[in-house]
Amino acid sequence: MIDFHTHPVLIQELAGKYPNYRRMAREVFQIGNNFQPLETFFLQMDVAGIDKAVLLPVDCARARGDSVSSNEQVAELCAGSNRFIGFASVDPLKEGAGRELEHAIHQMGLRGLKLDASLQDFHPDDKKAFAIYETAESLRIPVLVHTGMSWAPETPLELGHPLLFEKAIRRFPKLNFILAHFAWPWVWEATAMALKYPNVYLDTSCLYYDSPKEFYQFVFSKQIPTTVIERSLRNKIVFGSNYPRVEIKNMVHALKTLGLTEGCMTRILKLTAERLLAVNAAAPELTG
Amino acid sequence: MIIKLERIKLQTKKSEEAINITPRVEEAVGDSGVKNGIVNVLTLHTSSGLLVTEGIPCLEEDILTHFSRLFPEDENYHHRRYLDYDGRLGFNADTHLKSVIGGIQCMFPIEAGAIVKGSRQTIYFMEYDGPLERTYVIQILGEG
Structure with a gap:
């Protein structure tokens, strides 16, 4: 099983090594929990039944003073464990961002791109952002965008509205976009985009009130019917927890309470993520 | 008068578990040089606990099982909302309530350099919301 949405922002070992790491966690990402040894991350994955986790940095140094983890930090963690899959982040408005992305993929071994327009303070339609989408498409990597x-x-x-990415999604049909957090509260818009565009996927890392189980029960059975997931989006959704804003085990448990079939769950928890992360993104489509 | 305080880090490995810390407390008492006094043990976390009971696996299981029966995860708690100081939602009222009911500290007398406790009394660190790295404190006060 793969968790497609985690943030390495509370790693004790990195806090001891990088001077700005604590400020980043407390003031930029704004999380108040204790820093934990790397071992806790793996144990959190273990108790949730998760084999591998995608680590997401955000290069928001221009907009916020510090990045929310750097490509180097993510690459360092990935070098230490094959349970981690690292994504890169670049600032689309920064000179040389395309070359930086190529370096992260080719030299650092990172496997996707993370962008967050609201945290990085850029417009998804900016021509410089389009240049980054083009680079990502040529690298054949997926791009996970905060929505x-x-x-x-x-x-x-x-800047979190999913429709802001529609032009890019249409302009780069070979580039797979993962709309993070199911774009909550714009869940219908995100659903429509995933239904309409073959290159649009959604991750489940949404929790904004109540408990994970209560939130999932509302979003995935009342806000949209569970049948949309089971019947139409079974190949377009990846599991994401948003750890450490929430423990992975609670999000896995919440997903399991939706009553989805085993086939659908396997796609959400494993197969679709594997397909998106394939080195050659032209992996065969899942059917049925 | 001797006063010694130790902060002990403990990596828990499960969502819930009972970890016997008696040998560590006894070691701290032995190292302190206190002959007559008291030892206090305290967890620093509100979703963990410290309690004393007979040290056998069936009781460890019963405590965790019946605390969960008293405070089910799915109960309608108020503590299910965004906490601005944490930058995330709090939705673990059940684990806090287990900590409240089970307690967060224990105290034993020290006599002739050893803890005075019943032969079956075992000191447990209780994890209710792991796995996490936790810290508990041992404070020893007394005469050398």
């Missing part, structure tokens, strides 16, 4: 609400302070909601 929906963010808990990070001073991030505008409007």
Whole structure:
């Protein structure tokens, strides 16, 4: 099983090594939990039944003073364990961002791109952002974009609207976009985009009130019917927890309470992620 | 008068578990040089606990099972909301309530350099919301 959405922001070993890491966690990402040894990360995966986790940095140094983990930190963690799959992040408005992305993929071994328009303070339609999408498409990597609400302070909601990415999604049909957090509260819009565009996927890392189980029960049975997931989006959704904003085990448990078939769950928890992460992204489509 | 305080880190490995820390407390008492006094043990976390009971696996299981029966995960708790100081939701009221009911500290007398306790009394660190690295404190006060 793969967790497609985690943030390495509370790793004790990195906090001891990188001077700005604590400020990043407390002020930029804004999380108050204790820093934990790397071992805790693996144990959290173990108790949730997760084999591998995608680590997501955000290069928001220009907009926020520090990045929310760096490509180097992610690569360092990945070099230490094959249970981690590292994504890169670049600032689309920064000179040389395309070359930086190529370096991260070819030299550092990272396997996807993470962008967060609200935290990085750029518009998804910016021509410089389009240049980065083009580079990502040529590298044949997936791009996971933050959509929906963010808990990070001073991030505008409007830059999280999933439809802001529609032009890019149409312009780069060979580039797979994963809309993070199911774009909550714009769940219908995100659903429509995943239904309409073959290159749009959704991750389940959404929790904004109540408990994970209660939130999933509402979003995935009342906000949209569970049947949409089971029948139409079974190949377009990947599991994501958003750890450490929530423990992975609680999100896995919540997903399991939806009553989805085993085939659908296997796709969400494993197969679709594997397909998106395939070195050659032209892996065969799942059918049925 | 001797006063010694140790902060002990403990990596828990499961969502819930009972970890026998009696040997570690006895070691701290032995190392302290205190002959007559008291030892206090305290967890620093509100979703963990410290309790004393007979040290056998069936009781460890019963405590965790019946605490979960008293405070089910799916109960309608108020503590299921965004906590701005944490930057995340709090939704683990059940684990906090287990900590409250089970307690977070224990105290034993020290006599002739040894803990005075019943032969079956075992000191447990209780994890209710792991796995996490936890810290508990041993404070020893007394005469050398």
